[in-house]
Amino acid sequence: MFPQDEFTHLPATGLYPVFAKEGAGSERAAFALPKGQISSVLESPIGLHIIRCDEIFPSGLLAFDEVREQIIERQFDKRQRKAQRDWIVACLAD
Known part of the structure; x- marks a missing residue:
């Protein structure tokens, strides 16, 4: 009765789920940003986005x-x- 809208509920990581699902330029652009940098305007199925990289955590x-x-x-x-x-x-x- 109350479906969870995947685009209005952000996970604890703060990344929009749509970037992980797209697998296209949006995801690459988001994870290629150096710390402290701001992306150009990125387009996804839900609109336009600008991403800022505040911190990079090592993988593992x-x-x-x-x-x-x-x-x-x-x-x-x-x-x-x-x-x-x-x-x-x-x-x-x-």
């Missing part, structure tokens, strides 16, 4: 101990949002 795997709390937080938030949606649907059904 993180140890579970480093991300344990973040995983717990995200799972809690996900379950809380689902519970809220379910409650609203139940209230509207009454």
Whole structure:
């Protein structure tokens, strides 16, 4: 009843999901930016974008101990949002 709009909900990384899905110039442009630089205008299916690179994180795997709390937080938030949606649907059904 309440579909999640993938374009209005940003993941914790702050990247629009559309860039990862496109696999075209937008993604390459976003990940090719040096730290502190601003992209030219990029076009995607949802509009025009300008991207600023604030920080570059090295790629690789993180140890579970480093991300344990973040995983717990995200799972809690996900379950809380689902519970809220379910409650609203139940209230509207009454």
